[in-house]
Amino acid sequence: MPPKIPPKKSEQSEADAIRKLLPRFEDELLARIKDDLPSIINICLQELLKSRSYDTSKLQHSLDAINVSIKELNNDIQTVKHAQQFQSEKFDELMNEITQVQKMAKANAENIRENTALINSYKEYSTQLEGKLEEFDRLSRMEILEFHNIPEQENESTDSLIKELLSLMNIDISENDIDYSFRRRKAKNKETGPIIAKFISRKTRNHIMSSRSNLKAAHNSINIPDVSKVFVVENLTPKALNLLFKAKDQKKKSGYSFLWTRNGKILARKNSDANILVIENEQDLVKMS
The missing domain is CATH 1.20.5 (Single alpha-helices involved in coiled-coils or other helix-helix interfaces)
Structure with missing residues (x-):
């Protein structure tokens, strides 16, 4: 076979240029085809309808x-x-x-x-x-005391009854030592109401409280025929009185030996060797458990 002759440089350049132009020609050709395609299809359809006598009225209706x-x-x-x-x-x-x-x-x-x-x-x-x-x-209420179970009399003088009772307790006072006194209405389950007495001096009041044990040895009198039933207590506030009743119930449940009041406060002790517990509210009752 005869040897291949390589193309010249000029011919090679022309070929490369043609190759570069081909994609552009292809794009332009496709663009023209896309633009002309609807009209071409329309012409073809018209020719088809004419050649086959297609019923255009049905087509229009559809x-x-x-x-x-x-x-x-x-x-x-x-x-x-x-x-x-x-x-x-x-x-x-x-x-x-x-x-x-x-x-x-x-x-x-x-x-x-x-x-x-x-x-x-x-x-x-x-x-x-x-x-x-x-x-x-x-x-x-620090100067006030309550005297319970003193029989009620008609047209009574509560000051005189207090003086008579204190005399039985070997406590000598005058009417000037009493600021005022009155008998409170009795409760439903009581025979008589207590006598409430306020003393001029707190010292007198405290002396009476510390001498309450004298009631055990006191003799009866005309106006107080059964002094053994009489007892003297502090005049507590309603809140403290209600708390005292609850403390008494707790004392029985918890086996406390001592429960008393001093200067309007409630005190409790488990036994003679135990510490004194001050009861100021219901939460303190839990401490008695």
């Missing part, structure tokens, strides 16, 4: 039906769009309402926290105030 369906479909699409828009607006309104409710709930929660803190502050202040009032009431 096209009209298709157009009607398309219009109905478009109307349905518009209706759906409107419905979606309406739902979207309602959803936005609902979200706005939820946002407002959340803001209100947050504000209300903050108000509740503030009000709770304020209420707790008032409760604490009320507790402190209640304690101060209780202490004031206790101190105001």
